Amino acid sequence: MFLRRATLILPKSRRLFSSSSSHDLVSSIAELNKEMEFVFGEAPPTSLAGSGESQPMGQESEFKAVKKVESESKLTHISVKGEAQMVDVSHKDISKRVAIASCKVILGKKVYDLVSANQVAKGDVLSVAKIAGITGAKQTSNLIPLCHNINLTHVRVDLKLNPNDYCVEIEGEAASTGKTGVEMEAMTAVSLAGLTVYDMCKAASKDIQITDVRLDHKTGGKSGTWSREK
Structure with a gap:
C-alpha cells in the first residue's frame, strides 16, 4: 500500500x-x-x-x-543565523598541510625589458617581490578577518620571467602542521608578490595586469589531496 x-x-x-x-x-x-x-x-x-x-x-x-x-559544499564561515563567523577547528585532527598557488603579472614589452635588465628605478623587482610574498603569507590572518592565526613551517615564493607573454609568473607554497589548511596563506603570498611587482613598476606603465590568482594544489586535512586540472 x-x-x-x-x-x-x-x-x-x-x-x-x-x-x-x-x-x-x-x-x-x-x-x-x-x-x-x-x-x-x-x-x-x-x-x-x-x-x-x-x-x-x-x-x-x-x-x-x-x-x-x-x-x-556548505559555507562554513556563515552561522545558522546567516552571520559571519570564525570556524571552530578545535575538533579537527592535526596533520601536515601544504598548499601551492600561482598568479601572473603581465608587464608588456617595455616594462618586461626593464625588469629583465634590472633597470627599474626602485630596484630589483623580483627580489623585493619575493620577500613581500613571504611576509604576506605570514600576515594572512591580519589581512583576511576570518582566517586562523596559524604557525607556518615553510613559505616559498618563486618568480620567473616569461618572455613569451612579457610577464612574471609567480608560484607560492605554504606549509603547516595543524588543524586548518594553508590555502589562503599560499594565495596571499602570490597576491602580495604580484602587487609588489606592480608597485615597483607602475612608474613605467599603468597598464600592468595581475591575473589568474588561483590555488593549484593542496594536501592534508579531512578533504585530502586536491589538484587543479591542467
Missing part, C-alpha cells in the same frame, strides 16, 4: 515504478527511493512499509555520499 500511495502523488513527468520493469528488485527500489526523495524532499526510510528489511547497502552508501557532498 505504501508503494502505491507514493507513486500516485508523483509528478506525471517522472518515471514511475512498474512491476513489469525489466530491472531487478534492487534497481527498482533504488529508482523508487529517488522518486520519493524528489516528492518528499528527504531521503526515504531504511526499511520499506515497516517490513524490517534493511535498505540495500548500495543505496545506503550512495545516500551517505550525497550527504557528505552536501556537508562539504
